[in-house]
Amino acid sequence: MDSRPEVRAVAGTPGLVERIPMRTTRRLLPVVLLTGLVGSYVAAAEDQPPKAEEVLDKFVEATGGKATYEKIHSEKFSGTFEFAGKGIKGAITSYRAEPNNTYTSVELEGIGTIEEGTSGEVAWTRSGLQGPRIKEGDERAASMRQATLRAPLEWRKLYKQAETTGVENVEDQACYKVVLTPNEGKPETHFYDKKTNLLVKVTLTVNTPMGEIPTETLLRDYTEQDGLRSPHKIEQKAMGQEFVISIDKLEYNIDIPKDRFALPADIQALLPK
Amino acid sequence: MAYRRILITVTWVALSCTEATSAPALTPNQKRLNIESFELIWSTIRDQYWDPDFGGVNWQAVHDELRPKIEGAASMSDARAVMSDMMDRLGKSHFGLIPAEVYEDLDAKGGEGTAGLEVRILDGRAIVTSVEEGSPAASEGVHAGWEIRRVEGTALAPSLDKISAHYRDATTQELYLARSVLAKLSGDPGSAVHVEFLDGARRRVSKTLTRIQPQGTPAKFGYLPTIHVWFRTSRPAEDTGYIAFNFFLDPAHLMTEFGDALGKCAACPGVVIDLRGNPGGLGIMALGMAGWFIEKPDQRLGTMHMRQAPIKFTVNPRRPAYRGRVAMLVDACSASTSEIFAGGMKDLGRARIFGTRTAGAALPSAIDRLPNGDAFQHAIADYVSEGGRPLEGIGVIPDVEVKLTREALLAGRDPVLEAAIEWIHARR
Numbered sequence: 001m002d003s004r005p006e007v008r009a010v011a012g013t014p015g016l017v018e019r020i021p022m023r024t025t026r027r028l029l030p031v032v033l034l035t036g037l038v039g040s041y042v043a044a045a046e047d048q049p050p051k052a053e054e055v056l057d058k059f060v061e062a063t064g065g066k067a068t069y070e071k072i073h074s075e076k077f078s079g080t081f082e083f084a085g086k087g088i089k090g091a092i093t094s095y096r097a098e099p100n101n102t103y104t105s106v107e108l109e110g111i112g113t114i115e116e117g118t119s120g121e122v123a124w125t126r127s128g129l130q131g132p133r134i135k136e137g138d139e140r141a142a143s144m145r146q147a148t149l150r151a152p153l154e155w156r157k158l159y160k161q162a163e164t165t166g167v168e169n170v171e172d173q174a175c176y177k178v179v180l181t182p183n184e185g186k187p188e189t190h191f192y193d194k195k196t197n198l199l200v201k202v203t204l205t206v207n208t209p210m211g212e213i214p215t216e217t218l219l220r221d222y223t224e225q226d227g228l229r230s231p232h233k234i235e236q237k238a239m240g241q242e243f244v245i246s247i248d249k250l251e252y253n254i255d256i257p258k259d260r261f262a263l264p265a266d267i268q269a270l271l272p273k
Numbered sequence: 274m275a276y277r278r279i280l281i282t283v284t285w286v287a288l289s290c291t292e293a294t295s296a297p298a299l300t301p302n303q304k305r306l307n308i309e310s311f312e313l314i315w316s317t318i319r320d321q322y323w324d325p326d327f328g329g330v331n332w333q334a335v336h337d338e339l340r341p342k343i344e345g346a347a348s349m350s351d352a353r354a355v356m357s358d359m360m361d362r363l364g365k366s367h368f369g370l371i372p373a374e375v376y377e378d379l380d381a382k383g384g385e386g387t388a389g390l391e392v393r394i395l396d397g398r399a400i401v402t403s404v405e406e407g408s409p410a411a412s413e414g415v416h417a418g419w420e421i422r423r424v425e426g427t428a429l430a431p432s433l434d435k436i437s438a439h440y441r442d443a444t445t446q447e448l449y450l451a452r453s454v455l456a457k458l459s460g461d462p463g464s465a466v467h468v469e470f471l472d473g474a475r476r477r478v479s480k481t482l483t484r485i486q487p488q489g490t491p492a493k494f495g496y497l498p499t500i501h502v503w504f505r506t507s508r509p510a511e512d513t514g515y516i517a518f519n520f521f522l523d524p525a526h527l528m529t530e531f532g533d534a535l536g537k538c539a540a541c542p543g544v545v546i547d548l549r550g551n552p553g554g555l556g557i558m559a560l561g562m563a564g565w566f567i568e569k570p571d572q573r574l575g576t577m578h579m580r581q582a583p584i585k586f587t588v589n590p591r592r593p594a595y596r597g598r599v600a601m602l603v604d605a606c607s608a609s610t611s612e613i614f615a616g617g618m619k620d621l622g623r624a625r626i627f628g629t630r631t632a633g634a635a636l637p638s639a640i641d642r643l644p645n646g647d648a649f650q651h652a653i654a655d656y657v658s659e660g661g662r663p664l665e666g667i668g669v670i671p672d673v674e675v676k677l678t679r680e681a682l683l684a685g686r687d688p689v690l691e692a693a694i695e696w697i698h699a700r701r
Contacts, residue, residue, distance in 0.1 A: 087495035110494040111555075112525035128528045129561045131591040209571075209587040239581050240321070240653060269592065 052162035052178045055192050060152055062197035064228040069150055072228070072252050073098050079247040081106050084235075092245060100147035101261040117261065118147040124267045132266040138207040141184035158182060167194070170201045170218075186212075198222055198229075206238075213238050226252045299348060303645065307352040310643035311343040314356055314651075317641065318363070323578050323655050328363065335362050353647065365652060365665070367638040373646035385501070386462035386484030391550060392421065393604065393677060394450040397437070399429050400679050401470075409482040416473065418683030423469035424457040444633030444668045447605030462486050473683045492523035494555075502527060506534040509545065510694045514538035517547035521554030521610040528561055535565050535595050543598035543697025545690065549628060553609025556586070556637075562614060564591040566599055566623050574617025575658040577637075584654075586617065599624040600693035603669055604677075608632035613656065616669040620660035626671040627693045633668035 049055075060066055074097040082089035090108035095101075103117040114127040123143035126132040135143055145151065145158050155162075161181040168177045168191065175191035182188070188204035202217045215238040219231035232247040263271075299307070315336050318327075339359050346352035353370050360368040389408020390401050399421040404410045421429060436453055440446035458466055462484050470478045489503030502523040507515045516534050518527060538544055556577075563574055567588045574586040601615045601624045612631045618624035636652040643649060657663050673696070675689045 083495070087497075110492065110523070110525075112528070129524050129555075129557055130589045131561065131564050133589050209585070209589065211583055211585045213584075214581055239579055239584065266592075 049164045049167055049176050052164045052180075055164055055176045055178055055197075056152075056155070056162065058197035059192055059199055063222075063230065064224075066153065068227040069153060072150065072226075074149070074254060074256055075250065075252050076254055076256065077247050077250040079232075079245060079249070081108065082244045082246075084242040084244055086241075095256050095260055096147070096149055097256055097261065098149040100144060100149065102143075102147045103260055115264075116143075117263075118143050119261045119263055122263060122267070122271070123147070124263065126264060126267060132264065132270060133209075134267065134270050138185040139209075141182065142207065145182060165189075173200065175200060196222075199231075225250045228252070299346070299352070303349070304344075304346070304352075306645035307346060307349075307356075308343055310645040310647060310649075311340070311352075311356055311359070313641075313643055314649050315359060317649075317651060318360070318368075321580060321651070321653055322363070323580050323653070325580065328365075330362050330364075335359055349645075352645070356647075356649070360649070360651075365636075367634075367636045367650060367652035367665075369650050371640070371648040371650065373648075384460035384462070384464065384484070385487060385499075386460050386464060387487045388458050388466055388468070388482040388484055390415065390421075390455075390458060392451055392454045392458070393606070394433065394447055394454075395677060395679055397433070398679075399433065399450075399454045400677075400682065402677060402682060405488060409485060410480075413480045413482060415470065415480060415482075416683065417685070418473055418679050418681075419478070420471040420679070421454060421458075421468060422471055422477070424454075425467055429454060429457075444605075444630060444666055445608075448608060448632040448634065451606050458482075460484050489519065490523065490526065492520075492526075494522055504530045504534075506530075506537075508538075509690060510698070512541045512543075513694055513697055514541045514544040515547065515690075516544065519551060521551070521556075521558040521614075524555060524558050524561070528558065531562055532565060532591075538597075539593065539595065541597055543600060543694075544595065545600045545602060545693050545697070546624075547602040547690070548607045548611040548615055549602050549604040549689070550606045551608075551611040552606065553611050553613075553635075556610050556613055559610050559614035559617070560586055560588055563588045563618060563621075563623075565595050566618065567621065568594040568596075572621055573659050574613055574621070575656055575664075578655040578657065579653065586613065598697050600697060601626050602689050602693060603628045603631045603671060604689075605629055605632055605668075607669070608634045612664045612669050613658070616658040616660070616664050619669065619672065620658050625673065625693075625696060626669060627673045627675055627696075628671050628689045629674060629676055630670055631664075631668040633664060633666045635664040 060069070074095070076093070076095050078091065078093045080089055081092040088108060088110060090106060090111075092104065092106045094104040101119055104115065106114045108114065112128040114125070114129070116125045117123070121144075123135040123140045124133065125135065148154055148158065151158060159180050159182050163179050165177050165179050167174055169175065170191045170193075174194045176194060178190045178192065180188045180190060185207065186205045188202060190199055191201040192198065193200050198219075200219055202219070204215060206213045206215055215236055218235040220233040220235065221231055222229045223232045230250070232250070234245040236243055315332075319332055339355055343352060343355045346355055353372065357370050360370070387408070389405035389410040391403040391405075392399055393402045394400070401415060401417050401419045401421065403417050404415050423429065432453060433450055436450055437446060440449055458468070460466060465481050465483050467479065467481050470480065472478045487501040489501035491499045492502045493499055500520060500522055502518065502520050504518040504527055505516070509515045514534065516531065521527075535544065559574060567590050570590060572588045574588060576586065577584040599618065601618060603611065603615050603626055607615065608631065612633070612635045615624065615626055615631065619626050635656050637654050638650050638652040640648050640650045655663065656665065673692055675692045677687075677689065681688050
């Protein structure tokens with residue numbers, strides 16, 4: 001088995017409103033990008049799929065290339081968040097900045113505002129429903145991985161192993177199935193379309209205080225912005241529920257107020273003295 | 274949602290009592306739709322029932338046994354009996370068939386107007402347990418403790434007897450009884466309802482009550498109909514806080530009000546949380562509220578078992594935590610999230626429960642339409658409180674059982690609240 005760490009992909013969150021995945025897409029993409037370097041993809045026999053590195057490299061190329069990713073220092077997106085078939089929806093806004101600062105707010109009708117963020121070594125979440133909470137263990141590790149702005153280019157730091165385990169259809173499209181094992185947490189499985197080289201599906205188990213939640217995320221509507229292609233529709237299923245994030249506006253390298261990533265007072269109050 | 278579920282169930286019961294006994298023959302198309310409905314129920318349960326072993330029931334064998342019977346069903350009544358039989362094999366509540374004619378009626382917009390009365394069934398009689406201040410009932414001089422005998426000229430007793438008989442072994446009996454009376458009293462705002470009471474002296478008193486909009490703030494959650502949510506706080510005794518709300522909904526407002534109320538009573542030796550009549554709502558709100566009383570991390574109210582994985586109802590402690598005594602008031606109309614909250618707080622040793630056994634109706638369920646026009650209700654998870662017992666069909670058993678009585682109500686007393694306050698003050 002290849003001992004080198006390999007590409008990663010992050011995915012959002014579980015079916016609980018609390019852990020709403022925001023940058024799912026964004027992170028997934030970056031993850032893959034990491035592959036970067038490696039040489040050209042060599043057509044492999046169906047019974048011998050390409051190595052994970054090759055698959056991941058192809059993804060980076062398909063979405064804009066390593067150099068383009070390296071030009072990105074911050075991003076902001078806004079859109080809608082909807083629980084499919086439930087009539088519950090709202091607005092989502094997310095900010096990211098290097099190296100691993102994030103802030104996401106989801107305002108859901110009938111529920112209120114749910115916020116998540118990472119700053120320094122702290123990953124946190126807060127809502128009127130549950131109050132403030134600092135993430136720990138695997139949950140924190142997952143958030144910090146997802147927060148890494150150019151994760152695809154740093155995958156060796158984030159994942160200790162990546163392996164292509166076969167070919168599997170996702171909605172009638174043949175995909176390479178790549179299993180990524182993070183340094184902390186359970187393996188994630190990514191599916192890359194054989195024709196487009198795009199990441200189209202991720203399955204993983206999200207660790208939360210409510211237990212280990214298996215999730216399945218579909219990535220759709222890849223759209224180019226400033227040379228990078230990223231999915232603008234993310235569908236995630238968890239525990240019999242499905243929610244959809246639709247990105248309406250995506251901006252890179254914008255000025256983000258410094259205090260955007262400051263820890264809220266009630267989160268600071270939870271930190272060890 | 275529990276609220277919707279309860280209403281649906283009650284109405285179904287009421288209407289099914291009057292179902293015609295004739296059994297017209299089915300057309301070939303109706304037979305086909307019944308078979309498709311049978312298959313949809315069977316496959317839905319196969320795919321979504323939380324226990325992949327179906328509690329020891331051979332689900333495939335049930336299908337194979339009953340499939341010829343649904344194919345041979347000669348009437349809708351026969352077909353429904355076969356489908357009900359299939360669901361009954363699981364031996365669980367929250368699985369049932371709702372006839373099309375009932376479903377259509379339920380789907381129609383019902384009036385949300387209220388006369389301002391709260392009702393419970395005490396010793397087999399429909400008794401007014403509270404009269405909303407400023408309501409039509411209050412204006413007409415209706416008092417807590419009065420008995421409701423007739424609504425729109427129709428005696429309640431026969432209907433109550435039928436529901437009592439149907440649910441004679443169920444913990445939900447009182448819930449359905451109370452809801453059936455309240456359903457008869459409700460209607461469009463502005464419309465009138467004629468009610469015959471027996472007053473405190475057992476004299477017949479007839480009142481015409483004009484329904485008004487319910488109290489509270491209109492709250493919308495998904496596709497649920499607009500529900501009015503109210504929150505009340507008071508000091509029923511020196512240094513004792515009191516909190517009540519009618520639904521676990523509208524969290525943006527309710528959670529804030531709950532936290533504020535506790536904050537204002539931070540130095541109180543005890544707080545009373547009145548969940549009587551609360552049919553539930555968003556389960557996660559129980560976790561959020563429990564966070565104000567629990568200081569230790571990794572504490573759970575219980576566990577929801579689903580097919581995909583168990584969900585631990587883990588409490589996120591909030592600061593500052595309320596450290597005084599917590600008394601929770603419950604009755605047979607406390608259901609769903611109310612039971613999860615009260616049961617978990619009891620199991621964690623953080624609250625003492627006063628009142629009567631809760632409804633034992635805690636499972637989340639869905640209602641799906643069938644090809645033949647009927648609908649079927651099916652639970653999608655099982656719930657076990659932290660103490661290790663399921664709540665479904667059992668309910669939360671109070672630490673201190675206190676029953677309301679007509680006499681106490683007529684005297685303007687609330688013996689359940691009194692017992693809770695006495696316990697809080699006994700600490701001093």
